[in-house]
Amino acid sequence: MKITHRWLSIAEGCLLVALGIHILNSAGLLISGTAGVSMILLRLTDLSFGALFFLLNIPFYLLAWCTLGRDFTFRTFASVSLLSILSELMKHYVVLSIHPGLSGALGGLLVGFGLIILFRHNASLGGLNILAVYLERHFSIHASKTTLIADIAVLIAALIFLDLSQLGYSLVAFLLLSSVVGRYHRPPKWAQVALVDAKVS
Secondary structure, eight states: OHHHHHHHHHHHHHHHHHHHHHHHHHTTOOOSHHHHHHHHHTTTSSSOHHHHHHHHHTTHHHHHHHHTOHHHHHHHHHHHHHHHHHHHHHHHHOOOOOOHHHHHHHHHHHHHHHHHHHHHTTOOOSTHHHHHHHHHHHHOOOHHHHHHHHHHHHHHHHTTTOOHHHHHHHHHHHHHHHHHHHHHOOOOHHHHHHHHHHHHO
């Protein structure tokens, strides 16, 4: 039952993220991390978001396997694969027409809450999510700080491709995502113990 609950939760998290990204894509907006890089590359290649997202995550699995364990890596691989499939399905079957401001708000919130679900079940969406979990577990750096830095990097890269209004609405998505992760994500108890031990020593 516990295993079923975990995988249902991971599927729900991927669905929330896929919907959030689809809403952002429909308005030409961006989100942070590997997903944001994939959105930028959409403008430079003929590959779909799902294909780009899957390919970009391949190098990060090695980091996950070596530092975060087999179970985390497997769940992350499954989550990335599921998100890629869901993104392809939404691209073909879900048609949206939403104001960019609302797209930025809804997209950021959906992606943020989807990530929270995945983090709580020892999974991620690869890329910078893996780095965020690694830094949190080994150095007690909260995941929201890593995602915020990633947001800034993606925004800087997006200056070439987006106009000011798109950048502004994308920033709304970035801020809401970071806010959700910062307020609702709680590091595992053993990570908190490691932080206390580090302070004592």
